Amino acid sequence: xxxxxxxxxxxxxxxxxxxxxxxxxxxxxxxxxxxxxxxxxxxxxxxxxxxxxxxxxxxxxxxxxxxxxxxxxxxxxxxxxxxxxxxxxxxxxxxxxxxxxxxxxxxxxxxxxxxxxxxxxxxxxxxxxxxxxxxxxxxxxxxxxxxxxxxxxxxxxxxxxxxxxxxxxxxxxxxxxxxxxxxxxxxxxxxxxxxxxxxxxxxxxxxxxxxxxxxxxxxxxxxxxxxxxxxxxxxxxxxxxxxxxxxxxxxxxxxxxxxxxxxxxxxxxxxxxxxxxxxxxxxxxxxxxxxxxxxxxxxxxxxxxxxxxxxxxxxxxxxxxxxxxxxxxxxxxxxxxxxxxxxxxxxxxxxxxxxxxxxxxxxxxxxxxxxxxxxxxxxxxxxxxxxxxxxxxxxxxxxxxxx
Amino acid sequence: xxxxxxxxxxxxxxxxxxxxxxxxxxxxxxxxxxxxxxxxxxxxxxxxxxxxxxxxxxxxxxxxxxxxxxxxxxxxxxxxxxxxxxxxxxxxxxxxxxxxxxxxxxxxxxxxxxxxxxxxxxxxxxxxxxxxxxxxxxxxxxxxxxxxxxxxxxxxxxxxxxxxxxxxxxxxxxxxxxxxxxxxxxxxxxxxxxxxxxxxxxxxxxxxxxxxxxxxxxxx
Ligand SMILES: Nc1ncnc2c1ncn2[C@@H]1O[C@H](COP(=O)(O)OP(=O)(O)O)[C@@H](O)[C@H]1O
Ligand SMILES: [Mg+2]
Numbered sequence: 001x002x003x004x005x006x007x008x009x010x011x012x013x014x015x016x017x018x019x020x021x022x023x024x025x026x027x028x029x030x031x032x033x034x035x036x037x038x039x040x041x042x043x044x045x046x047x048x049x050x051x052x053x054x055x056x057x058x059x060x061x062x063x064x065x066x067x068x069x070x071x072x073x074x075x076x077x078x079x080x081x082x083x084x085x086x087x088x089x090x091x092x093x094x095x096x097x098x099x100x101x102x103x104x105x106x107x108x109x110x111x112x113x114x115x116x117x118x119x120x121x122x123x124x125x126x127x128x129x130x131x132x133x134x135x136x137x138x139x140x141x142x143x144x145x146x147x148x149x150x151x152x153x154x155x156x157x158x159x160x161x162x163x164x165x166x167x168x169x170x171x172x173x174x175x176x177x178x179x180x181x182x183x184x185x186x187x188x189x190x191x192x193x194x195x196x197x198x199x200x201x202x203x204x205x206x207x208x209x210x211x212x213x214x215x216x217x218x219x220x221x222x223x224x225x226x227x228x229x230x231x232x233x234x235x236x237x238x239x240x241x242x243x244x245x246x247x248x249x250x251x252x253x254x255x256x257x258x259x260x261x262x263x264x265x266x267x268x269x270x271x272x273x274x275x276x277x278x279x280x281x282x283x284x285x286x287x288x289x290x291x292x293x294x295x296x297x298x299x300x301x302x303x304x305x306x307x308x309x310x311x312x313x314x315x316x317x318x319x320x321x322x323x324x325x326x327x328x329x330x331x332x333x334x335x336x337x338x339x340x341x342x343x344x345x346x347x348x349x350x351x352x353x354x355x356x357x358x359x360x361x362x363x364x365x366x367x368x369x370x371x372x373x374x375x376x377x378x379x380x381x382x383x384x385x386x387x388x389x390x391x392x393x394x395x396x397x398x399x400x401x402x403x
Numbered sequence: 404x405x406x407x408x409x410x411x412x413x414x415x416x417x418x419x420x421x422x423x424x425x426x427x428x429x430x431x432x433x434x435x436x437x438x439x440x441x442x443x444x445x446x447x448x449x450x451x452x453x454x455x456x457x458x459x460x461x462x463x464x465x466x467x468x469x470x471x472x473x474x475x476x477x478x479x480x481x482x483x484x485x486x487x488x489x490x491x492x493x494x495x496x497x498x499x500x501x502x503x504x505x506x507x508x509x510x511x512x513x514x515x516x517x518x519x520x521x522x523x524x525x526x527x528x529x530x531x532x533x534x535x536x537x538x539x540x541x542x543x544x545x546x547x548x549x550x551x552x553x554x555x556x557x558x559x560x561x562x563x564x565x566x567x568x569x570x571x572x573x574x575x576x577x578x579x580x581x582x583x584x585x586x587x588x589x590x591x592x593x594x595x596x597x598x599x600x601x602x603x604x605x606x607x608x609x610x611x612x613x614x615x616x617x618x619x620x621x622x623x
Contacts (some may be wrong), residue, residue, distance in 0.1 A: 003522055006506060006513040018501035018541075300500075305458060306493050307557070308486020308514040311478050 008313060012320030022293060023325060026286065030329020030375050031336065033282040038371040039337035040271035045363055046345065047264045050183030050355030055257055059134035060225035061234060063251045064095065064241060085109070086220040091245055095224050098240050100232035105131035106221035108197050110204065122158065122168070123189040126197030126217070134225050135191055143177035150174060150199065153191040156181035157346065166190065169203035183349060183357025260354055267352070279378065286382030290322065294386040301390050311391035318390065322383035323376055330375025334368055404469050404488065404564025404596055406432040406455070411464035412619075413450055424450040426619040428464070432598060434564070437591035439607050440600040442616030448600035449494055451616070452567045455598070456491045457481040468565065486514045490558030490595075494569035497554050498542045504529070505538040508557045515561055528556040532586065548579035555586060559595075566590060568599040572606055584609040 004010060016023040066087045089106065096104040108126035127135045129146070139153050147153060151174040152166055158178075165172040173196065181187055192200070198217045228237050238250050294301075301314055309317075341348070342358070349356030358364075411428040414421050424447045432438050442448050453459040455466055457473055465474045468488055473481065485491065498507050509525040529535050532552035542550060551571055558566055568587070572580040580603070588609050591597045599610065607613050615622050 003520065006502075006510050011502075011510075014506070015501045303493060303497050303499060305482075306456060306485070306491045306497070307511040308482050308561075310482040310514075313482075313514065 008316040009320045009324075012317050012324060015317070016321050016324055022289075026289060026325045026379070027329040027332060029282055029285055029289075030326055030379055031333035033278045033378065034330045034333025034371055034375045035337045036271075036275050036278045036333075037374060038334040038367060039341050040275050041367040041371070042337070042341050042359065042364065043348070044268045044271055045359035045367065046183070046349070046356045047267065047352070047354055049359050050349070050357040051257070051261055051264055053182040053357055054184050054260070054355040058253045058257070059137060059227070060253055061228045062226040062238065062241070063253060064091075064224040064226065064245070065222070065249050065251065067247045067249050086222055087248065089219050089221050091248070092221060092224050094244050095226060095241060098237070098244060100229050100237040100240070101226055102229045102232075103131070103133045103227040105133060105225050107135075107223045107225065108194065108217055108220070109222040110197060110201060123185065124168075124197060124200060125189050125191050126194050127191065129193050133227060138179065139177070139191065142179055145176075147176055147191075147193055148174075149193065149195040151176040151192070152196065153177050153179060155179055155187040155189045155191075157187040158190060168200055169207050171200070171203045173200075181357055183355040263354060267354075279374075282378060283382050286322075286379055287385055290318070290383040290386040291389065294318065294390050298390075315387035315391045318383055318387045319380045322379035326376040326379030327372070329379070330372045333375065334371050405434050405467075406430070406565055406596055406598065407467040407470070408455070409465050409467070411451075411454060411466065412462050413454055413459060414462045423619050425454060425461075428619075428621045430614070430621060432596050434596055435591055435594045436612065437587060437597040437610045438599070438612050438614065439610035440598070440614045440616050440621070441602060441604065441607060442600065443602060446616045447619040448602075448616055449569055450619075451621075452491070452569050452598070452600060455565075456489055456567060457485050482514070483516075486511055487561050488564050490561070490563035490566045492551075492554045492558050492566070492568040492571055494573075496550060498545075498550050498557075500542050503539050503541055504534060504545070504553050507542065507553055508560055511557060511561050521560060524560060525556075528559055532556045533582075548575050548582070551575065551579070551583060552586075555583065559590070564596060566595050566597045568597070570601055570603075571599060572601065572603055577605075580606060 066085045086108075092104065092106045095101060105128050107128075110124040110126070111122070125135070129136070139147065143153060153176050154160070154166065156179055158166075160166060160175060164175070166175050167173075168190075173192070179187075179191075194217065201217045226237070226241075228234055234252060234254075238252065241248070241250050304314060304317070345356065345358050359367075408428055408430040411425060412423060413425045414423050416422075426447075428451060430438075440448060440451070450459065454461050457476070461474070465472050467473070468484065473484060476484070498504075499510070502510065505525060508528060509521045512519075512521045526535070526538075529538060532555055534549060534552055534556070537545065537549065542553065545553070555568075555571070558568075566587070571587075572583055575583070584606055587597050587599065591611070597610075599606070600616070601607075
């Protein structure tokens with residue numbers, strides 16, 4: 001070690017190592033900035049990603065659910081809170097015959113008390129294979145055969161071992177495939193056709209599980225999904241649905257998405273403002289600290305000058321110190337943000353109540369590179385004032401008069 | 404290396420007051436001579452050494468090393484001369500706290516822009532000043548006398564022609580003072596020109612010639 005050349009970078013490293021208190025303070029400051037920057041960017045990226053997926057998944061233009069269950073529908077989709085609610089199956093045909101309806105299908109929701117796979121309750125979604133247009137298109141992406149009776153397709157957050165069966169209400173069901181993540185509550189759902197759902201319902205009934213309403217899957221459904229004719233006025237269609245069916249809630253999925261998108265933009269704006277404020281605050285603080293500490297280090301710089309260091313070398317040492325502090329702070333901040341954001345991303349998505357899906361590795365790496373760049377640059381930028389001052393002042397020669 | 408000073412003066416302007424810290428100084432030191440300058444605090448001793456080291460620009464006059472003027476040089480050139488031709492022991496505590504004794508001593512070599520390694524030379528110098536066992540020690544652990552000897556070894560690492568020493572024995576006891584004066588005598592005898600400024604009378608016996616500094620002026 002003692003034979004390593006003592007160039008500016010090495011001197012800077014020895015300086016910051018030896019002045020630990022100052023270094024730790026500065027590193028923590030940059031780390032806070034990097035934490036907000038990295039964590040915020042991943043969060044916003046996750047929300048954007050989730051929204052995009054949700055758009056792709058919601059095949060229906062209009063969803064009809066029992067009255068006052070609108071919030072429950074959003075809860076299922078956005079927060080992954082299982083619920084069940086029902087109305088009569090005959091309503092489906094009434095909707096199908098309305099003008100402007102291109103496709104119409106129904107779904108049946110069931111909530112399991114507990115399943116071996118999961119810590120929490122599971123949302124079971126039954127669909128009608130003949131009429132379904134909302135679930136099967138993306139099941140087809142991961143499973144190219146018809147889903148048989150007794151088989152299920154599971155969301156990405158349902159954890160089972162390879163080749164294992166899903167055990168629900170004491171019965172085992174074949175897992176045909178696992179869906180890609182969406183970042184929505186649908187990741188915690190299990191899909192099956194109506195026949196399978198009927199089987200599950202019977203088993204649940206035997207186990208003594210009671211539901212909010214007495215509902216029998218032969219005559220009841222939980223939601224009617226509608227795709228409108230191209231070009232048909234949706235508002236008009238919603239009006240006629242309301243007229244035809246009493247006691248239902250009509251949800252326009254476009255509305256739900258744009259509401260979510262609006263919320264998301266608000267969060268993003270808030271995070272950008274926060275990051276901007278942090279950058280400003282960090283620059284001012286770093287600038288002050290570098291200038292003030294450089295004042296206290298006049299003697300040190302005078303000694304370096306007396307040994308033949310050029311003004312440029314002095315600035316170089318100071319700038320290297322700040323670059324090293326910037327890199328250390330940037331890495332520390334990104335690491336702590338990663339420790340919070342990655343393991344808890346499901347929880348964060350739940351708390352946000354919005355579709356949240358981690359960005360891909362490429363996007364994360366891009367954010368990391370940007371974050372490290374900003375962190376490594378912000379410190380030397382702030383040290384510039386101090387560097388220029390120490391390289392121009394001659395006043396540092398008046399220190400400590402002889403006794 | 405010879406050191407010649409001609410009509411040297413430096414004024415510090417504070418508000419509308421002009422303070423000639425060094426005024427009309429003329430001095431010529433042949434190679435290998437050990438010259439002492441004695442003067443009170445505030446008489447301009449440090450300013451004189453800073454001018455010779457090229458850390459301050461003279462207001463008037465010029466300084467010649469081996470007949471070559473050091474006036475009007477760029478920072479790079481002036482720093483180069485200060486680094487290679489001049490060993491400067493600044494007033495007071497002048498070692499760098501963040502570097503070990505070993506690194507302090509070899510540091511000037513890395514400002515010279517030369518390639519290579521000075522491990523051997525650093526070891527030899529530390530041995531000469533009696534600090535071999537403190538190589539990897541940080542300055543905080545050293546006594547005042549030891550710190551001065553680190554600064555002396557460091558001033559010699561680039562084998563300068565001129566050694567400038569600003570009160571190198573202040574705050575030291577008699578024994579330490581004697582050791583350091585003996586070192587300076589040896590350095591001069593090996594051909595390095597030594598210019599020491601001091602306010603301590605008991606150091607004067609070691610030098611070849613003594614000058615007196617008063618209010619910026621140099622007298623015999
Ligand atoms: N950088 C400076 N700016 C203004 N005045 C200075 C500066 N350096 C020294 N002086 C003044 O010059 C005079 C000589 O100072 P100095 O050379 O430090 O004396 P000494 O080393 O003999 O104690 C003093 O009056 C001091 O206040
Ligand atoms: Mg002085």
